[in-house]
Amino acid sequence: VVPTIPPPESDDDESWVWNQIKAEVRRDAESEPALASYHYATVLSHTSLSRSLSFHLANKLSSSTLLSTLLYDLFLQSFSTHPTxxxxxxxxxxxxxHRDPACESFSHCLLNYKGFLAIQAHRVSHILWTQSRRPLALALQSRISDVFAVDIHPAARIGKGVLLDHATGVVIGETAVVGNNVSILHHVTLGGTGKAIGDRHPKIADGVLIGAGATILGNVRIGAGAKIGAGSLVLIDVPARTTAVGNPARLIGGKEKPSKLE
Amino acid sequence: VVPTIPPPESDDDESWVWNQIKAEVRRDAESEPALASYHYATVLSHTSLSRSLSFHLANKLSSSTLLSTLLYDLFLQSFSTHPTxxxxxxxxxxxxxHRDPACESFSHCLLNYKGFLAIQAHRVSHILWTQSRRPLALALQSRISDVFAVDIHPAARIGKGVLLDHATGVVIGETAVVGNNVSILHHVTLGGTGKAIGDRHPKIADGVLIGAGATILGNVRIGAGAKIGAGSLVLIDVPARTTAVGNPARLIGGKEKPSKLE
Amino acid sequence: VVPTIPPPESDDDESWVWNQIKAEVRRDAESEPALASYHYATVLSHTSLSRSLSFHLANKLSSSTLLSTLLYDLFLQSFSTHPTxxxxxxxxxxxxxHRDPACESFSHCLLNYKGFLAIQAHRVSHILWTQSRRPLALALQSRISDVFAVDIHPAARIGKGVLLDHATGVVIGETAVVGNNVSILHHVTLGGTGKAIGDRHPKIADGVLIGAGATILGNVRIGAGAKIGAGSLVLIDVPARTTAVGNPARLIGGKEKPSKLE
Structure with missing residues (x-):
């Protein structure tokens, strides 16, 4: 039931994806009775992707003092009132x-990718931040860091179509901006240099790929389609469609000679 | 109610900080009813900073087999009998x-900074270690690593005024020593070379700043006020007020030309 | 009761190790009443190492939707039917x-080493994967990543006698192979370059030592007994008994001049 090639990205395929997810999970629940109750509670009992995602995030992020009911209401209300x-x-x-060859299905991502889940929860913390509900936004950031080992400041702005692969150890600072269709591997830092206050974190344009363990520090610009090599330390601007590698990173050319990246 | 500049460090401002925290949390509980019960249970219902911190740590670190009541008693007893x-x-x-521009308030740190919480719990594990209660000290180390992704051996000695920023992935070995007023970013390792036994881990003097992802290995000395660049691999002594960067790290000068760090 | 030097590795010392563990835990339970109930529930009440390990893993990896009873049965059945x-x-x-100077006893490892626990759970997810129970295998991978910050694809093949020290942030991809008696420090990545599909991850031969934060990418071969320095970025084959260090890594010689590693 899962097509090999999903349809092109658009703003109106929420119901298409949700139907795919339900079909995948129904198939899996049949073939794996041990997961049937988990699949029912997390996906099949819900009437929308937003409700399923809110339930799953609330269960993952709840604690003895931050109850899952509170978090479920918070997530669902945010998803309901913010179509973006x-x-x-x-x-x-x-x-x-599209981009992760290890991803089996949409439900695999929804249920199991902590990078995906961390970003969805971050977007809610960002909404809270813009509503001046800072204590709740910061409490949510903290739970995301505890549970997923992903630390994204609520003020950071993250685009859509973002892949946070493996995700452990990702740190994204307060004034960082991440564009659309960016891929970020694990252990990546978008941090400050420790010498500046105010607007002090990287700006990542659309379509950038940042390899595992790369550290990008300061209010630098990484241009559209640039590639940052694994383990690089980037303290400078990187032009569009250019590759940066090394510690400290040097630019090694544009589209024609990309370096190895993940 | 939070002053922009906290008072200078001293040994007797516990009650001042605790009053600040309560005032901050009262204000936040009023503006954010969704957190009122969490704020009451974690801060406002307690009669001292030690009790609030013990409660919060016990909730975070408890498991189905290490009950929060056991941990609460353990933390509170340690804080009560060890004024240091x-x-x-x-x-x-x-x-x-003082040092983290993203820190909103004392209560923000107390409630949400896993690096802060990991250090407080570590200090209790260190007390247990010195009391020859090794199995309990090691169980606590393990829970801290599970919950906060911070792995500090109970025997390691950590000073005061320490900032563990973001904290994910920090590893500090058995014979490491960290001085006062040290700042350590995430993914930092104070490890062994794998070739030595006995006293085999770094000694970090007062006021050192260690950038994200830096790896310092072996029984080397990092002098007071030194700065270790992000992503550096340090296998040598670093003199006081000197900056080390690169893999392997080279010394690039003293106070006058510090390199970028976070 | 714990001998300083354990017996040589063999395929039949399960009962010897289990007896050691019980003796250690009995001694610890006596000296530390605070842990007596934990020690009884996790070790002393069980009739075999497999049962104790299954109980401990199930408690660690359970969630509100993946119940510990389900996981216990799953682990115990896997250990019972697969002697390997x-x-x-x-x-x-x-x-x-043998290899970790900070390891106090077998029970210390069984109870507290998240790298050890992550590998044992991974091996069960690998069995599930080979049985075409992919949704359950992937759910287990996800829980291991949430709880231990260790992300090993269920399809990856891991040998025996493997040490995953500290373990936070380890990522091992789908087509990676790790031999016997390999030591892997924290933050190590065995990943893809992002440019290949299919067989795209490293092959690590027996007895390799991989230092903290090393990143090995692509379908490269790391020969038997090779050493990969901390923080290295390895994109090439490394011959047997050779050391590779740096970003990008260069080969610096064989057995006679090994570099520092952890």
Whole structure:
């Protein structure tokens, strides 16, 4: 039932993706009775992707003092009143399915990718931040860091179609901006240099690929389609469609000679 | 109610900080009813910083087999009978507030900074270690690593006024020593070379700043006020007030030309 | 009761190790009443190492939707029907005890080493994968990544006698192979370059040592007994008994001049 090639990204395929997810999970629940109750509670009992995602995030992020009921209401209300969040969720699901060869299905991503889940929860914390509900936004950031080992400041702005692969150890600072269709591997830092206050974090344009363990520091610009090599330390601007590698990173050319990246 | 500049560090401002925290949390609980019960249970219902911190740590670190009641008693008893632990907690709170531009308030740190919480729990595991209660110290280390992704051996000695920023992936070995007023970013390793036994881990003097992802290996000395660049691999002594960067790290000068760091 | 030097590795010392563990835990339970109930529930109440390990893993990896009873049955059945899993568990316990100077006892490793626990759970997810129970295998991978910050694809093949030290942030891709008696420090990536599909991950031969934060990408071969320096970025084959260091890594010689590693 899962097509090999998902449809092109668009703003209105939420119901298409949700139907795919339900079909995948129904098939899996039949073939794996041990997961049937988990699949029913997390996906099949829900009437929309937003409800399923809110339930799953609330269960993952709840604690003895931050109850899952509180978190479920918070997530569902945010997804319901902000269609851009739902559009971004769908774009992220399509991005993971397109770009990660280890991704089996949309439901695999929804249920199991902590990078995907961390971004969805971050977007809610960002909404709270813009609403001046800072204590709740920061509490959510903290739970995301505890549970997924992904630390994204609520003020950071993250585009859609973003893949956070493996995700452990990702740190994204307060004034960082990440564009659309960006892929970020694990252990990546978008941080400050420690010498500046105010606008002090990287700006990542659309379509950038940042390899595992890369550290990008300061208010630098990484141009559209640039590639940052694994383990690089980037303290300078990187032009569009250019590759940067090394510690400290040097630019090694544009589209024609990309370096190895993941 | 939060002053822009906290008072200078001293050994007797525990009650001042605790009053600040309560005032901050009262204000936040009023503006954010969704957190009121969490704020009451974690802060406002307690009669001291030690009790609030013990409750919060016990909830975070408990499991189905290590009950929160056991951990609460353990933390509270340690903080009650070791005033140096309480002094260090206060110094850490002041340090985070001073040095991290993303830190909103003392309560933000107390409630949400896993690096801060990991250090407080580590200090209790260190007390247990010195009391020859090794199995309990090691169980606590393991829970801290599971919950906060911070792995500090109970025997390691950590000073006061320490900032562990973001904290994910920090590893500090058995014979490491960290001085006062040290700042350590995420993914930092104070490890062994794998070739030595016995005293085999780094000694970090006061006021050192260690950038994200830096790896310092072996029984080397990092002098007071030195700066270790992000992503560096340090296998040698670094003199006081000197900066080391690169893989392997080279020394690039003293106070006058510090390199970028976070 | 714990001998300083464990017996040589063999396929039949499961009962010897299990008896050691019980003796250690009995001694610890006596000296530390605070842990007596934990020690009884996790070790002393069980009739075999497989049952104790299954109970401990199930407690660690359970969630509100993946119940510990389900996981316990799953682990115990896998260990019961696959003797090679039990042999590998014992070899891992011996390896940690031999190679990690911070390891106090077999029970210290069994109870507290998240790298050890992550590998044991991975081996069960690998069995599920080979049985075409992919949704369950992937759910287990996801829980291991959430709880231990170790992300090993269920399809990856891991040998026995493997030490995953500290373990936070380890990522091992779908087509990676890790031989016997390999030591892997924290933050190590065995990943893809992002440019290939199919067989795209490293092959690590027996006895390799991979330092903290090393990133090995692509379908490259790391020969038997090779050493990969901390923080290295390896994109090429490394011959047997050769050391590779740096970003990008260069080969710096064989057995006679090994570089520092952890």
């Amino acid at each position: 969040l739902r559009i971004a969720t769908v774009a992220d699901l399509l991005a993971v399915r | 632990l309480r002094i260090a907690t206060v110094a850490d709170l002041l340090a985070v507030r | 899993l039990r042999i590998a568990t014992v070899a891992d316990l011996l390896a940690v005890r």
